[in-house]
Amino acid sequence: MSDREESDLPNPVLVWERPEPERRPAPVPLSRDRIVNAAIELADAEGLSAVSLRKVAGLLGSGPMRLYGYIDTKEELLDLMVDAVYAEMIAEGPLDGGWQDALRTMAHRTRGVVHRHAWLTVLLSGRPHQGPNAMIHREASLAALSGQPGFADIAVALQALKTVNAYVVGALQDEASERHAIQASGMTDEEWQLATYPYLQRMLATGRFPNIARIVEEVDHPSHAEEFERGLQIILDGIAARMNR
Amino acid sequence: MSDREESDLPNPVLVWERPEPERRPAPVPLSRDRIVNAAIELADAEGLSAVSLRKVAGLLGSGPMRLYGYIDTKEELLDLMVDAVYAEMIAEGPLDGGWQDALRTMAHRTRGVVHRHAWLTVLLSGRPHQGPNAMIHREASLAALSGQPGFADIAVALQALKTVNAYVVGALQDEASERHAIQASGMTDEEWQLATYPYLQRMLATGRFPNIARIVEEVDHPSHAEEFERGLQIILDGIAARMNR
DNA sequence: GATCTTGAAAATACAGCGTATCTGTATAAT
DNA sequence: ATTATACAGATACGCTGTATTTTCAAGATC
Numbered sequence A, B: 001m002s003d004r005e006e007s008d009l010p011n012p013v014l015v016w017e018r019p020e021p022e023r024r025p026a027p028v029p030l031s032r033d034r035i036v037n038a039a040i041e042l043a044d045a046e047g048l049s050a051v052s053l054r055k056v057a058g059l060l061g062s063g064p065m066r067l068y069g070y071i072d073t074k075e076e077l078l079d080l081m082v083d084a085v086y087a088e089m090i091a092e093g094p095l096d097g098g099w100q101d102a103l104r105t106m107a108h109r110t111r112g113v114v115h116r117h118a119w120l121t122v123l124l125s126g127r128p129h130q131g132p133n134a135m136i137h138r139e140a141s142l143a144a145l146s147g148q149p150g151f152a153d154i155a156v157a158l159q160a161l162k163t164v165n166a167y168v169v170g171a172l173q174d175e176a177s178e179r180h181a182i183q184a185s186g187m188t189d190e191e192w193q194l195a196t197y198p199y200l201q202r203m204l205a206t207g208r209f210p211n212i213a214r215i216v217e218e219v220d221h222p223s224h225a226e227e228f229e230r231g232l233q234i235i236l237d238g239i240a241a242r243m244n245r
Numbered sequence C: 001g002a003t004c005t006t007g008a009a010a011a012t013a014c015a016g017c018g019t020a021t022c023t024g025t026a027t028a029a030t
Numbered sequence D: 001a002t003t004a005t006a007c008a009g010a011t012a013c014g015c016t017g018t019a020t021t022t023t024c025a026a027g028a029t030c
Helices: A032-046 A053-060 A064-069 A074-090 A099-116 A120-124 A132-146 A154-184 A189-205 A210-218 A224-243 B032-046 B053-060 B064-069 B074-091 B099-116 B120-124 B132-146 B154-184 B189-205 B210-218 B224-243
Strands: none
Touching: A032 A053, A032 A074, A053 A064, A053 A074, A074 A099, A074 A120, A074 A132, A099 A120, A099 A132, A099 A154, A099 A224, A120 A154, A132 A154, A132 B210, A154 A189, A154 A224, A154 B154, A154 B210, A154 B224, A189 A210, A210 B132, A210 B154, A224 B154, A224 B224, B032 B053, B032 B074, B053 B064, B053 B074, B074 B099, B074 B120, B074 B132, B099 B120, B099 B132, B099 B154, B099 B224, B120 B154, B132 B154, B154 B189, B154 B224, B189 B210
16 A cells, blocks of 8 residues: 555656566466356355455456456356356256155255355346256256156146245245344344344334234244245145145 | 536635635435435336435435435445335235235235335345334234134244245245346347347257256246246145144 | 567556545534 | 534545556467
């Protein structure tokens, strides 16, 4: 910062005294893969807001503008990040078992990657999943259903898939929103509980929220995992009911 | 812009020649409500990315820093925007009818506000809903269920509510992601269809996506509304199945 | 081998962002 | 009438995505 002050002047010293610029080192080799991996690394470590073209490029040892040889806009980088995660899910292997097992496995795999990459919840909204890995994933999901009894009609399989996916995405966002609020505040879980408790108590004390109050008092909350599983089972029951009609 | 050029010089003319600045006009009255409404107006008209403190303040005729008297960070403004939408939903009146009707009404109301305020899908991820209006909404939803047969246990009502909500949020994101991609490209629906069609065809031509191909060929896609409704019915069936056990 | 050409990387520049800090003034308190 | 306070506005900083300009390494040509 302050050691650049001298060079702010157009010509700080005589030419002879200034060092030549060191020869440009061979530029580090780049690829979409390397770029996307660097971006994911950043997002995992410091959140999606830490992903800037400057930082990604910096991590790779290049200038930010070089990335524009591989992507047209930052949006496209985010698209590539999402597709890379689909690749992760594919790599977890085939979906076997009955249709319920297949759908359950899919759901839990999605939950897994979202936990590994918390930034996904933000990107899943407002972004179509038409990348090659997303398509492979979708094909595999459909394939796991379309052979099964009751799913002869591919439309039924698609319907089931979309419904489960919608639930999974929504449920994960619910989980994430809580986690996010806590983390963003920079507090530990207990500190946050303690900080928001008075507000909740004051609201409940008004008597205008008897049902919420009952929940706070009576219900002992299951873990996120269990809650996720219960909701999922409801969906599967619904699909099963639909089939016997 | 360019009419300020002269005043870029430190002292354009002698003091005597310059007119006095007009007395400061009384600052326009501000409130969280006015601020939030301005922000929502902007978001509705030009998307969430158009919501900057500078623009919101500009719309209200004040400097950006004045907003910090009402909010601590921009994040808080977004929180207030979300809670304002919950107020909209509350204003639509009570939820009556059986539990299925109540849940269906809730779902469709949510779908309605998301259509009116497309930016909501982005904000729903990563933000807890603990504002006063969110709580009123939640209380009303629980109340609509907790009296019904089969929902004597409030935990069951909560479970049902959360599952439906998860589905609704996920399904709406699915809808939104498509719409968003099209709009972001600045094309009309048909142009976009035409622009992405070759890619899809090339992928399908590889033969690696037989199930997706079947869908493209065989299935005639229902409207978003119908698809939403079908998925919703699956959830409701699942909840019903759970109750008779 | 010296010169010229060319493609690509880096540097710079710009407009916009959230927000910290500084400055001036309209009003409240004395 | 004077001083104190609070608050609106101006300014500033470091960051962003990206357009434009500059610089240089390597290949082509003579």
